[in-house]
Amino acid sequence: MIKPHGGMLINRYIDENKKDEFIEKSNSLPKITIDDKNISDLEMIASGAMSPLTGFMKQNDYNSVVNNMRLNNGLIWSIPITLAVDEEKANEIKSFQQVGLYDENNRLLAIMDVEDVYKYDKEVEAEKVFRTKDGEHPGVAYVYSQGDYLIGGDIYMIQKPDHEDFLEYRLDPAETRARFEANGWDTIVAFQTRNPIHRAHEYLQKCALEIVDGLLIHPLVGRTKSDDISAEIRMKSYLVLMDKYYPENRILLSVFPAAMRYGGPREAIFHALVRKNYGCTHFIVGRDHAGVGNYYGTYDAQHIFKEFSHEDLDITPLFFEHAFYCTECGNMASAKTCPHDASPHVFLSGTKLRAMLRKGERTPKEFSRPEVADVLIEGMQSK
Numbered sequence: 599m600i601k602p603h604g605g606m607l608i609n610r611y612i613d614e615n616k617k618d619e620f621i622e623k624s625n626s627l628p629k630i631t632i633d634d635k636n637i638s639d640l641e642m643i644a645s646g647a648m649s650p651l652t653g654f655m656k657q658n659d660y661n662s663v664v665n666n667m668r669l670n671n672g673l674i675w676s677i678p679i680t681l682a683v684d685e686e687k688a689n690e691i692k693s694f695q696q697v698g699l700y701d702e703n704n705r706l707l708a709i710m711d712v713e714d715v716y717k718y719d720k721e722v723e724a725e726k727v728f729r730t731k732d733g734e735h736p737g738v739a740y741v742y743s744q745g746d747y748l749i750g751g752d753i754y755m756i757q758k759p760d761h762e763d764f765l766e767y768r769l770d771p772a773e774t775r776a777r778f779e780a781n782g783w784d785t786i787v788a789f790q791t792r793n794p795i796h797r798a799h800e801y802l803q804k805c806a807l808e809i810v811d812g813l814l815i816h817p818l819v820g821r822t823k824s825d826d827i828s829a830e831i832r833m834k835s836y837l838v839l840m841d842k843y844y845p846e847n848r849i850l851l852s853v854f855p856a857a858m859r860y861g862g863p864r865e866a867i868f869h870a871l872v873r874k875n876y877g878c879t880h881f882i883v884g885r886d887h888a889g890v891g892n893y894y895g896t897y898d899a900q901h902i903f904k905e906f907s908h909e910d911l912d913i914t915p916l917f918f919e920h921a922f923y924c925t926e927c928g929n930m931a932s933a934k935t936c937p938h939d940a941s942p943h944v945f946l947s948g949t950k951l952r953a954m955l956r957k958g959e960r961t962p963k964e965f966s967r968p969e970v971a972d973v974l975i976e977g978m979q980s981k
C-alpha cells in the first residue's frame with residue numbers, strides 16, 4: 599500500500615476515555631466559532647486526509663507554502679490550511695495556550711493549541727495561490743473576507759462534525775485503505791468531481807481502470823459555489839450510474855469532505871496529495887481541473903505537476919483530454935484518438951445541457967446515460 603504523504607497517517611481524534619477531560623478543560627478556554635470551510639479542513643486534518651498536517655498552519659509553514667509550495671520541512675504542499683480570526687479575537691486568545699473550536703450550533707469540535715498568532719498579506723496569498731488578486735474569484739473572495747490574523751497550532755479532535763447526509767459514504771483515509779486492502783487492490787485511481795458524471799467522464803475513469811485494480815469515485819461534497827448541482831442529486835446520479843454500468847467489485851464510492859477553493863493548478867496538486875493519504879496510487883487530472891471562469895489556462899493544472907519529481911509526489915497523475923462520443927468512430931474518443939473534425943462529435947455546452955434538463959428533455963444517450971439524465975431532470979424540476 600502507498601505510504602501517506604510524509605510517511606505516516608495522522609490521527610488527531612482523542613481517545614474516547616479522554617473526552618470528558620477535554621470537554622471539562624474547554625470550559626475555561628476562549629471560544630472560536632468556525633465556518634463550514636474551516637470545519638471541513640479540521641475534519642480532514644483530524645482524519646489524516648491532510649497528513650502530515652497536525653493542525654492549522656503556523657507562520658513558517660504558511661510562508662513556505664505560499665511562496666514555495668512546500669512545508670517548512672521541504673515536503674510538497676500547495677494550499678495554505680489556515681484558521682483566520684479578527685483582531686479582537688486575536689487579542690483575546692493571545693494570553694491563552696489553547697482555544698476551543700465550535701460549530702455554529704455551539705457544538706465543541708476540537709481544542710487547538712495556540713502556538714502562533716500572526717498577520718498575513720491577503721493579496722500576496724491571492725496572487726501566489728490563485729494567480730489573481732481579483733476579488734471576483736471565489737477562492738480569493740473568501741481570503742479577502744477572512745479576519746486579518748491567522749492562528750496556528752495542533753488540534754485535538756473531540757467529535758466529528760455533525761453530518762446529516764451520506765453517512766454510509768463518509769470513509770476516512772484509514773477506512774478507504776482498509777477497503778482497498780480487503781479488495782486486494784494494489785493500484786487505485788482516484789477521480790475527483792463536483793459534477794454529475796456524463797459519458798465523457800465515465801470514459802476517462804474506465805480508461806484509467808483498464809490499467810489499475812480499482813477506482814475510487816470521490817465526489818466533493820464540501821462547500822461549493824451555489825450554482826453547482828446539489829450534492830444530493832449528484833450522489834443519486836452516481837449511484838444509478840454505478841449500479842448499471844460499473845463492475846461492482848472494482849469501484850468504491852466515498853464522499854470527499856473538502857471545500858472547493860477553485861485554486862486550479864495548486865488545488866490539483868492538493869487533490870492529488872490528499873488522495874495519496876486515502877491510499878490511491880493514481881489520480882485523474884482532466885482539463886481545467888479545479889478551475890473557475892477564465893483564471894487558468896486549460897492545461898495549467900496538468901503542467902504544474904512537471905514542477906515536481908515523482909519522488910516528491912509519489913502518487914502518479916494521469917492526464918486526460920476532454921472526451922466525446924464520435925459518430926464516425928462509433929465510440930467514445932478524444933482529440934488524441936479521433937481523426938475527425940468536430941462535426942460528428944456529440945457535444946453539449948453546459949448552458950445547453952442545463953436548458954435541456956430544465957425543460958425535462960433527456961440529453962442524447964451518447965452524452966449522458968438515460969438513467970443519469972432522469973435523475974438530473976428530476977433534480978432540476980424539484981429545485
Ligand SMILES: [Zn+2]
Binds near residue numbers: 924925927931938942
Ligand atoms: Zn472520430
